[in-house]
Amino acid sequence: MTFPGPEPRAPFQGRIGLWGAPQSGKTTFLAALRVAVDQGESDWWLHGSNDASTDFLTDMTHQLITLRQFPAATLNLPPNLQWVFRGEREVRRRTRFGLTRTEREVTAIMLDLLDAPGGMYRGDSRRSNAAPSGRVQFHDDDGADAGDGRKDLSEEERLIDHLVSCDGLIYLFDPTRERSRRDSYDYFQRTVMQLAQRAAGRSRDRFLPHHLAVCITKFDHPYVYEPAHRLGYADNTTKDEGFPTVPDALAAELFSVLCASDVQNSAVLLDKGIRTSFSPDRTRYFMTSAVGFYLDPKVRRFQPAQPWNVVEETGPEGDTTRILGGVHPINVIEPLVWLATATLPRS
Amino acid sequence: MRTGSPACPVCRLPIGRHERCACGWTLRTSWTVGEGNRSAFAAELASAQLSHDVRAAVRAGCDRDTIAPLLRGEPTRADWDQAEEHVAARTEPLQPVLTTAFASLAAGQVLALVEIGPQDITITRAAAADPDPGGPPAERRSQPWREVLPMLAADAEHLRYQLAGGLVGVDRAEISVRLAGWAEGLLAAFELPGDSVLVAVNRRPGWTLPVELIDHLRRCHPRLRAAADAGEVAPVLTRVLAEQPLHTSYGLLTAEVGRDGTIRLAPRPLFAQGDRARKTATVTVRCPPGGTHNDSVLAVVTGTRRLVGAWSVRLRPGVPVPVQAELAAPGLVRLISPAGARPDRRSLAQLEALAPERIDVRSSPVEIICLVELNGPQDAARRRRKLLAELFDLLAAELTVPAGIALLGYADHYAAGAADEHVVHGRWLGSPAEAQEALDALPDAASRWNRNAAPLEDALQEVARRCTQRPARGSRILVVVAGRPPHPAAVADVPRPAQRCPLGWDWTMYARRLDTVGIGVRLAVLDEPPGPQENPWRTLGLRVVAPLGAATASKLGEAMALVSPNPVRLPFPLADSSQE
Ligand SMILES: Nc1nc2c(ncn2[C@@H]2O[C@H](COP(=O)(O)OP(=O)(O)O)[C@@H](O)[C@H]2O)c(=O)[nH]1
Ligand SMILES: [Mg+2]
Ligand SMILES: [Zn+2]
Ligand SMILES: [Zn+2]
Numbered sequence: 001m002t003f004p005g006p007e008p009r010a011p012f013q014g015r016i017g018l019w020g021a022p023q024s025g026k027t028t029f030l031a032a033l034r035v036a037v038d039q040g041e042s043d044w045w046l047h048g049s050n051d052a053s054t055d056f057l058t059d060m061t062h063q064l065i066t067l068r069q070f071p072a073a074t075l076n077l078p079p080n081l082q083w084v085f086r087g088e089r090e091v092r093r094r095t096r097f098g099l100t101r102t103e104r105e106v107t108a109i110m111l112d113l114l115d116a117p118g119g120m121y122r123g124d125s126r127r128s129n130a131a132p133s134g135r136v137q138f139h140d141d142d143g144a145d146a147g148d149g150r151k152d153l154s155e156e157e158r159l160i161d162h163l164v165s166c167d168g169l170i171y172l173f174d175p176t177r178e179r180s181r182r183d184s185y186d187y188f189q190r191t192v193m194q195l196a197q198r199a200a201g202r203s204r205d206r207f208l209p210h211h212l213a214v215c216i217t218k219f220d221h222p223y224v225y226e227p228a229h230r231l232g233y234a235d236n237t238t239k240d241e242g243f244p245t246v247p248d249a250l251a252a253e254l255f256s257v258l259c260a261s262d263v264q265n266s267a268v269l270l271d272k273g274i275r276t277s278f279s280p281d282r283t284r285y286f287m288t289s290a291v292g293f294y295l296d297p298k299v300r301r302f303q304p305a306q307p308w309n310v311v312e313e314t315g316p317e318g319d320t321t322r323i324l325g326g327v328h329p330i331n332v333i334e335p336l337v338w339l340a341t342a343t344l345p346r347s
Numbered sequence: 348m349r350t351g352s353p354a355c356p357v358c359r360l361p362i363g364r365h366e367r368c369a370c371g372w373t374l375r376t377s378w379t380v381g382e383g384n385r386s387a388f389a390a391e392l393a394s395a396q397l398s399h400d401v402r403a404a405v406r407a408g409c410d411r412d413t414i415a416p417l418l419r420g421e422p423t424r425a426d427w428d429q430a431e432e433h434v435a436a437r438t439e440p441l442q443p444v445l446t447t448a449f450a451s452l453a454a455g456q457v458l459a460l461v462e463i464g465p466q467d468i469t470i471t472r473a474a475a476a477d478p479d480p481g482g483p484p485a486e487r488r489s490q491p492w493r494e495v496l497p498m499l500a501a502d503a504e505h506l507r508y509q510l511a512g513g514l515v516g517v518d519r520a521e522i523s524v525r526l527a528g529w530a531e532g533l534l535a536a537f538e539l540p541g542d543s544v545l546v547a548v549n550r551r552p553g554w555t556l557p558v559e560l561i562d563h564l565r566r567c568h569p570r571l572r573a574a575a576d577a578g579e580v581a582p583v584l585t586r587v588l589a590e591q592p593l594h595t596s597y598g599l600l601t602a603e604v605g606r607d608g609t610i611r612l613a614p615r616p617l618f619a620q621g622d623r624a625r626k627t628a629t630v631t632v633r634c635p636p637g638g639t640h641n642d643s644v645l646a647v648v649t650g651t652r653r654l655v656g657a658w659s660v661r662l663r664p665g666v667p668v669p670v671q672a673e674l675a676a677p678g679l680v681r682l683i684s685p686a687g688a689r690p691d692r693r694s695l696a697q698l699e700a701l702a703p704e705r706i707d708v709r710s711s712p713v714e715i716i717c718l719v720e721l722n723g724p725q726d727a728a729r730r731r732r733k734l735l736a737e738l739f740d741l742l743a744a745e746l747t748v749p750a751g752i753a754l755l756g757y758a759d760h761y762a763a764g765a766a767d768e769h770v771v772h773g774r775w776l777g778s779p780a781e782a783q784e785a786l787d788a789l790p791d792a793a794s795r796w797n798r799n800a801a802p803l804e805d806a807l808q809e810v811a812r813r814c815t816q817r818p819a820r821g822s823r824i825l826v827v828v829a830g831r832p833p834h835p836a837a838v839a840d841v842p843r844p845a846q847r848c849p850l851g852w853d854w855t856m857y858a859r860r861l862d863t864v865g866i867g868v869r870l871a872v873l874d875e876p877p878g879p880q881e882n883p884w885r886t887l888g889l890r891v892v893a894p895l896g897a898a899t900a901s902k903l904g905e906a907m908a909l910v911s912p913n914p915v916r917l918p919f920p921l922a923d924s925s926q927e
Pocket of ligand 2: 023025026027028071
């Protein structure tokens with residue numbers, strides 16, 4: 001008796017949206033994703049779905065690894081950037097004879113970077129006027145330059161449309177920004193309200209239907225690493241180089257702790273907002289760092305006195321940041337893998 | 348005419364026991380003149396008399412026609428010509444005689460030069476190596492011949508004729524008596540000490556009365572040296588004096604500041620006793636406190652504190668200034684360097700009165716360690732260096748104690764993203780001028796720099812290391828001119844986080860070491876006033892933390908207690924002790 005092989009299927013096409021306040025690290029995250037994939041720590045790989053997207057990724061990666069530079073804050077992105085995160089996942093499938101068996105299934109997730117200006121998330125009306133160009137402008141400098149930060153109203157709609165159509169969302173929360181701006185709740189709140197208005201009906205429960213990966217970015221930054229280390233969340237025994245990690249089980253708690261460190265903080269509201277808008281079952285927290293911790297080339301081991309992989313420079317042309325050492329992305333693939341697995345319908 | 352004693356019929360000298368007169372006339376023979384020879388004798392005498400008188404006239408340079416009536420006879424042209432040939436007299440140059448006389452002169456002894464001329468006799472009184480600058484010594488007294496010998500003619504030409512030997516009609520014996528008396532009474536008459544060294548110079552060699560006077564002088568003063576020299580005396584005297592060795596030392600007047608700030612003026616040796624003209628000597632001095640905008644007085648004085656010469660000059664502060672002088676002559680010093688010195692005509696008393704009794708200074712040596720952040724906003728980076736340049740200028744000008752200045756500039760770790768471990772430049776302890784040079788040689792400010800920290804810890808590490816290696820020669824002072832705090836030993840969760848020092852150095856450790864190496868006085872000058880929590884500056888600016896905009900070199904100097912806010916002007920240079 002022969003059993004027929006698995007029927008060939010078109011790879012599942014899910015959609016993931018990358019979302020976060022300006023400067024929260026979205027572009028760097030993307031570039032680091034490519035680095036992480038190339039460093040071969042998982043079975044997944046990333047490619048552009050068109051030339052522009054492939055070129056963009058190549059450029060960004062080169063900049064990150066070779067030039068040790070972060071993506072420029074002001075940058076015109078090519079339109080229609082879209083990447084495919086492709087891999088295999090295991091699915092349990094019921095046979096014609098009522099048996100179940102485990103199959104490996106090719107999965108491709110579309111990752112769109114609709115890198116919207118910060119003002120848009122905030123619903124800044126000054127920025128909601130007509131834009132001169134059909135291109136999406138990558139412009140993160142919120143508030144400071146309302147003059148050239150004009151955006152097409154339809155662009156905000158496009159972003160919301162995009163997020164609505166996604167199965168999973170990656171939300172980048174930048175604790176360092178929270179220290180100085182305390183405005184992450186504004187970005188979050190505005191977008192979540194609109195999402196709810198458009199997508200709540202699709203949900204089986206009282207939450208938004210999306211899966212949400214909350215990535216606490218810039219783990220290497222002293223504002224993030226220090227409290228994590230001090231409060232005992234960081235474990236540096238799991239990686240060869242001694243890089244600190246936070247067990248997934250503790251990441252949500254650390255997120256709350258980071259948000260609660262200042263009572264006045266909008267992050268407290270953000271924490272609550274996430275828990276009330278997204279199902280706890282469909283939400284996960286990740287401590288991430290796109291560039292990773294600094295690794296002293298002489299010692300080849302993580303030094304707790306020097307976790308920070310960034311050097312802040314200044315000069316007559318203003319402030320910039322540079323990457324100090326090699327790039328060792330932390331928790332950039334994991335959120336995608338989790339979303340790829342979690343968002344698919346169970347067979 | 349007096350005929351008290353017999354005289355030579357030719358020259359009128361009294362006849363002594365000699366057979367022949369000094370003029371050559373035979374006064375006595377063993378045989379008497381016979382009647383037959385009487386006319387021949389008369390002719391011979393007349394001829395001798397005429398030739399004697401003509402020679403006197405020629406010696407005296409008299410006009411032939413004017414003098415003719417005074418001659419005994421009428422000379423022919425041949426007589427004049429013959430006389431011209433016979434008047435040449437033996438001379439004895441003055442200079443060697445004077446030189447020997449000066450050489451024999453003991454300290455304090457007076458040299459009296461008797462100058463016998465055609466109108467008068469002049470006595471010049473010269474001490475050995477007179478220290479007063481200028482030409483020949485001033486003490487000259489003249490006496491006209493007619494005062495010595497009132498019987499001589501009043502008419503100058505007639506007087507000359509008489510001095511030269513034309514003495515018919517005057518009491519020749521009386522003259523001799525008076526001349527002898529004058530010679531005998533010389534010292535008393537001119538108030539000369541008994542042990543005076545006498546030199547006589549006959550300015551009219553061959554003239555009868557000057558020659559005779561010298562004879563009298565020799566007789567009365569056996570150690571007298573005589574010369575017969577028609578030349579001017581003053582230049583010879585100047586020349587000889589100039590060649591004399593110094594009888595006293597000469598020095599440059601400098602100020603010495605005592606431990607309590609008291610000022611003592613003391614000459615620094617330039618020329619020693621025995622030194623002679625054309626010798627040069629150098630003394631190294633320093634510009635005194637307050638000298639930046641004031642002249643200093645360079646005064647050369649004798650060991651006995653008499654002023655030889657003084658000059659005013661603006662001295663360059665901060666560096667040893669060589670003062671070079673040449674001994675032109677005893678009492679005459681020429682300043683070779685520094686250039687631009689102007690003669691100062693004030694008296695020594697006036698000059699000395701300019702010096703204060705004391706100045707307010709610290710007395711122990713100091714080491715001033717300056718650390719400067721090289722990079723940062725263009726304007727601030729420039730002003731930091733300018734402040735130090737002004738401080739070095741000020742210290743060079745105002746410091747009265749030996750000071751060593753160290754200057755360390757530090758650039759940036761993490762230049763263009765990469766960690767640079769060699770960021771400290773500069774020079775350890777040196778003079779203010781050397782610190783200034785080191786300042787000029789520091790690298791230019793970079794165009795970009797680390798945002799929240801600069802490698803001050805590396806500079807502090809260098810300070811701690813150097814200061815531990817060698818104990819302090821005096822008190823130590825730290826001056827930090829900066830914009831950013833040091834890198835931390837570990838990256839920390841602070842409002843303005845910074846990367847840690849790539850060498851892992853901990854500024855707090857070196858700051859603690861400042862206490863052990865004796866750096867108690869610490870000043871910090873910051874681009875911006877520090878926040879209340881910025882504790883590096885509480886430690887590193889232990890005495891003063893000042894904003895760069897308000898800091899001046901003089902305020903720093905005062906804060907270091909090195910420079911008085913109201914410096915008392917000290918017009919004399921300080922001896923440069925570092926050269927000894
Ligand atoms: N310490 C640290 N800083 C990061 C990291 N990723 C981004 N940043 C900083 O955040 C800035 C903004 O990143 P970017 O990717 O342009 O943010 P976007 O505006 O969300 O695209 C960068 O210029 C970096 O200074 C990271 O992994 N670690
Ligand atoms: Mg971006
Ligand atoms: Zn005679
Ligand atoms: Zn350092």
